[in-house]
Amino acid sequence: xxxxxxxYLLLLLLVFAIILSFGLGPTGFSLSDLTIPLQVRLPRIxxxxxxxxxxxxxxxxxxxxxxxxxxxxxxxxIASGASFGAVIGYLFGQIGVYTVPIFAFMGALMTMFLVYxxxxxxxxxxxxxxxxxxVIMSFLFAGxxxxxxxxxxxxxxxxxxxxxxxxxxxxxxELLISFMVVLIISIPLLFYLFSKWRALNVMSMNEEVAxxxxxxxxKLTRSxxxxxxxxVGFVVAFSGAISFIGxxxxxxxxMIYGPDHxxxxxxxxxxxxxxxxxxxxxxxxxxxxxxxxxxITALFGVPFFIYLLKKKL
Amino acid sequence: xxxxxIKQQNKLIKIKNKFYIFHCLLIFTYCVLSFVSCSKSNRExxxxxxxxxxxxxxxxxxxxxxDSLLVGNTIYCDYPEAAKGVYKVGxxxxxxxxxxxxxxxTLVFVTLPEQQKIVNELKKLKIPVFIxxxxxxxxxxxxxENIGKLLNASATADSLVKSxxxxxxxxxxxxxxxxxxxxxxxxxxxxxxMTIGARSYINDLMRYAGARNVFSDIDxxxxxxxxxELIERNPDIxxxxxxxxxxxxxxxxxxxxxINAVKKNRIYDDLNPDYFFRPGxxxxxxxxxxxxxxxxxxxxxx
Numbered sequence: 001x002x003x004x005x006x007x008y009l010l011l012l013l014l015v016f017a018i019i020l021s022f023g024l025g026p027t028g029f030s031l032s033d034l035t036i037p038l039q040v041r042l043p044r045i046x047x048x049x050x051x052x053x054x055x056x057x058x059x060x061x062x063x064x065x066x067x068x069x070x071x072x073x074x075x076x077x078i079a080s081g082a083s084f085g086a087v088i089g090y091l092f093g094q095i096g097v098y099t100v101p102i103f104a105f106m107g108a109l110m111t112m113f114l115v116y117x118x119x120x121x122x123x124x125x126x127x128x129x130x131x132x133x134x135v136i137m138s139f140l141f142a143g144x145x146x147x148x149x150x151x152x153x154x155x156x157x158x159x160x161x162x163x164x165x166x167x168x169x170x171x172x173x174e175l176l177i178s179f180m181v182v183l184i185i186s187i188p189l190l191f192y193l194f195s196k197w198r199a200l201n202v203m204s205m206n207e208e209v210a211x212x213x214x215x216x217x218x219k220l221t222r223s224x225x226x227x228x229x230x231x232v233g234f235v236v237a238f239s240g241a242i243s244f245i246g247x248x249x250x251x252x253x254x255m256i257y258g259p260d261h262x263x264x265x266x267x268x269x270x271x272x273x274x275x276x277x278x279x280x281x282x283x284x285x286x287x288x289x290x291x292x293x294x295x296i297t298a299l300f301g302v303p304f305f306i307y308l309l310k311k312k313l
Numbered sequence: 314x315x316x317x318x319i320k321q322q323n324k325l326i327k328i329k330n331k332f333y334i335f336h337c338l339l340i341f342t343y344c345v346l347s348f349v350s351c352s353k354s355n356r357e358x359x360x361x362x363x364x365x366x367x368x369x370x371x372x373x374x375x376x377x378x379x380d381s382l383l384v385g386n387t388i389y390c391d392y393p394e395a396a397k398g399v400y401k402v403g404x405x406x407x408x409x410x411x412x413x414x415x416x417x418x419t420l421v422f423v424t425l426p427e428q429q430k431i432v433n434e435l436k437k438l439k440i441p442v443f444i445x446x447x448x449x450x451x452x453x454x455x456x457x458e459n460i461g462k463l464l465n466a467s468a469t470a471d472s473l474v475k476s477x478x479x480x481x482x483x484x485x486x487x488x489x490x491x492x493x494x495x496x497x498x499x500x501x502x503x504x505x506x507m508t509i510g511a512r513s514y515i516n517d518l519m520r521y522a523g524a525r526n527v528f529s530d531i532d533x534x535x536x537x538x539x540x541x542e543l544i545e546r547n548p549d550i551x552x553x554x555x556x557x558x559x560x561x562x563x564x565x566x567x568x569x570x571x572i573n574a575v576k577k578n579r580i581y582d583d584l585n586p587d588y589f590f591r592p593g594x595x596x597x598x599x600x601x602x603x604x605x606x607x608x609x610x611x612x613x614x615x
Contacts, residue, residue, distance in 0.1 A: 026545040039568040040540045046461045100504065101530060150404065168539045172565040178480040 006257055012052050014049075017277040021045050022283065026194035037197040043171045048280045049273040050183060051167070051239040052249075054190070056272020058228040060247035060253070060264045061193050064200040065191070065224050067128050072247035072272050072305070076130065077137035077223065079231045079241035081111025084141040098178065101237040107235030111137050114197040116225065125221050126208075155251050165242030165281045182234050196220065204259065244297040245272050255308045275301070347395055354562070361464065363420045366408050366431065369593035370422040371396050373457055375471060376594040377466040385416045392595075394589065410434050420463070449517045450600075451527075453592045454478065477597050481521060484604045488523035490610045497603075498548035499526040499589075501535070503557030506543070510536045514592055522603035523611075524550065540568050548574050548604065553582040554589055579610050 022045060023029045027036045040134040058073045074080075085107020089099045114203075115137050119129035171179070199220050202210045211217055249272045250264060257263050334589045364385035366373040371390040374383055380395065402412040406427050410607065413421060413431075418440060424448045435442050443463065447453045454474045461470020461515050497519055500506050509515045510533035516526045528536055545594045551574040553563060560580045569575050588599035 025541045027541055032574060035571065036544060040544065043567065143475055150407075166505050168537075170504065170506060170540055171567045172562060173566070173567065176567065284539055284541070289533070290539055291533070 006263065006267060007270075010267055010274070010283045012208055013279075014270050014274040017274040017281075018045055018049075021048075021277050021281045023057070027128060031044070042156050043176055044167055044280065044284075045277060046178070047169070047185070047238060048276040050186065050206055051242060052245055052272040052276025054186065054231045054235050054244060054272075055246035055276075056249040056253075056268035057193060057265050058271075059272075060250035060261070060268040061196065061200060061224055062228055063219060064168065064248050064261055065073065066131060066142065066266070067204055068131070069251065070247075071131070071262045071302065072243075073139070073228065073232045073235075074241060074243075074246070075228060076134035076232075077115050078108045078134075078229055079236050080141035080145070081114075082108040082233060082236035083241065084148075085110070086143050087145050091148065098241045098263070101175075101178070105233050106238060107141075108229065111141065112226065112229040112233070115229075125218060125225075127221060130221070130225060162186040165294045166290075167239055167293060168278075168290050169238060169285065179238060186234055187230060189227050189231055193224065194265050195229070196264055198222060200224075200261040204261070208218070215225055219307040239293075241294075242250040242296040245276060245303045248301055251307065252308060321542060326448070340475060346562075352464065360501065361419045361420065362417055363464070364402060364418040365390065365422040365430055366402070366405070366415055366424050367424045367445060368392070368405070369591035371399075372459065372593035372595060373593060374464070375458050377457075377461055377464060377469045379464040379466050382464060384418060385413065392591075399434075402585045403442065410438075414438065422460075447514050447592045448512065449514055450481070450521055450596070453514070455613060456592075473594060477594070480597050480601065484521065484523070484600060487604065487608060488581065490613045491523055491607070492614055494520075494525040494612045495521055495549040495607055496527045497550045497552060497600070497607075498527045498543060498546070499552045499554060500558075501554050501586075501590075503555055505537050508536050508538060515589055518589065518596060518600055519603065520598045522547070527567070532588060540566065544568055544571055547572055547580065549575050549577075551580045552584060552606075554584060554586040577610075579606075581606055 022037050022041055024034070025041060028060070029037060055073050056203075062071045062073065063069060080103040086100045088107070089103025115130065115133040116125070118133035118136070119125050121129060153205045164175050169175075199210070202213055202215050203217065205222065207217055212264075224239040250268045253264050253271055257267060275297070276293070279293055279300065281295050283291045283293055327423045348557065361382045363374070363382050365374060365383060366387055367401045368387065368390045371383070371386050372392055374380055375393050375396060383396075383399055385400045386396060386409060387403060388401050390396045390399070400412075400416060402416070403409040408428075408431055413435070420441050421435055422443045422445060423435070423446055424483050425432070432442055432444065439533050443454055443460075447456055455476060457474055458467075458470050461467045461473075499508055499515065499519065501509060508528050510531040511526075511529050512532060512534040518527055519526050527543075527548045529540070546558060551563060551572070553560070562580045563569065563582075564575055564578075574580060584602050585598070588595050588602065
């Protein structure tokens with residue numbers, strides 16, 4: 001019963017966020033002409049649901065896997081790899097709407113393989129190896145991005161926004177279709193991630209205990225690492241490195257609903273999605289000037305997080 | 314006792330003598346050195362050594378024919394062609410203070426707010442700076458005159474300013490034919506879409522060309538905006554000043570088909586961004602190009 005209630009509460013929050021975001025904007029809202037809400041606001045809302053939800057859920061599963069509260073979706077180096085790819089695409093690629101998303105995703109994939117290879121010691125993946133390799137790759141790619149920015153003679157304001165996270169990507173039909181394809185690929189990935197909830201529950205007690213209970217920790221680590229990297233790669237390609245959501249949403253859920261991954265993962269998706277819709281609404285409502293998303297997630301999310309932390313302690 | 318005292322005194326005198334010789338030597342070398350440096354600095358005051366950290370100022374210096382004084386510029390200074398060959402002190406936002414000092418400049422041209430840090434450091438080192446940050450077309454012209462005075466090229470500067478003013482006058486006259494000014498959106502970056510507000514000098518530049526900036530009510534230099542805001546503002550002409558989007562892509566952006574400029578196919582992506590972004594002698598081309606577009610598409614008086 002309690003399980004059901006929590007789902008309904010967060011689902012209601014999400015629906016409320018969607019309706020509010022669909023109805024509000026500088027051009028107003030009237031039922032007779034829905035072109036602007038449908039063509040301009042809806043793609044943005046879907047992007048927010050996708051990005052916020054994926055970041056929340058990936059954050060939850062990675063924190064569970066590594067048993068580390070400081071892990072977030074970018075710990076494994078995906079964001080800096082993606083921004084490096086985006087810079088390369090921006091500097092050397094053909095100019096087009098796809099350039100930045102495609103190169104960013106390739107950068108994410110490349111980082112994923114590098115981190116995986118680095119973490120592989122004597123045919124075994126260790127969790128500490130993955131985290132260290134991810135952090136090292138983050139530093140490496142952040143350094144290379146800076147180097148390219150200095151050498152390129154071009155002020156790359158776009159890349160800075162990509163690093164900060166943004167949802168005001170301008171959709172054309174082609175870009176929207178490619179986004180939909182990504183969305184369709186992501187759904188089975190998310191369900192696959194969710195299907196690991198039982199193993200994650202066991203794993204979050206102790207790795208040795210988990211192995212003695214019959215969990216193949218090697219396989220679990222590998223599959224969660226690859227699935228999350230792909231998902232985060234998709235998110236960064238379209239929305240950039242939005243901070244806070246992936247780190248704090250799982251914590252908020254755990255503080256309220258307990259540490260069971262069966263609840264934490266889907267609820268993190270719902271809360272992450274609604275939170276990002278709300279922050280995006282604020283970001284575009286202080287019109288005509290758009291604020292970077294991460295600024296708002298930090299300003300509103302941190303006090304709430306502190307409140308929960310104090311209450312819990 | 315007395316003998317001892319005398320001995321000591323003798324010793325002291327000896328030491329003092331040594332000191333005198335040493336001092337004399339010191340003073341002598343100092344005189345020689347200062348003479349050498351004096352003659353050197355005399356030679357240098359005749360020839361100024363200037364560094365330009367601002368691409369537009371580099372263009373002004375070349376237009377005034379005083380480029381022989383230029384001993385350093387930035388990697389963004391790429392016009393005219395010869396400016397590329399000048400000693401580079403760094404990039405626009407992070408020039409190297411050591412490379413600047415190494416060139417022993419007598420004057421450094423800087424702009425604010427991007428170069429505040431370097432200005433502070435130059436002031437600490439007592440290197441004179443000339444701060445440029447024109448907010449209007451008029452102030453660009455005043456600046457050209459001022460730089461002319463500083464570089465002993467007043468006559469060239471005056472004739473340059475005069476010819477620009479003549480061309481501005483011609484455009485102003487052609488603007489009288491227009492019924493009113495079209496509302497123009499000028500995009501300076503693609504993702505996120507960015508434009509300029511009332512504080513930018515480009516806003517003033519558009520006014521001279523007979524156009525009105527759709528974001529001129531916002532008191533800022535740069536504005537990050539979004540699709541919906543722009544659809545609400547509904548510009549008559551769209552100018553794309555960055556390479557990330559072409560005309561066809563702008564037309565395909567979702568929801569933009571409602572914008573007047575898109576409906577009437579008034580999107581332009583082939584203007585030279587440098588004419589707009591650099592408040593130097595070439596800004597007149599930006600006004601002329603924009604004016605040509607306005608004249609060709611906008612309603613005229615009968």
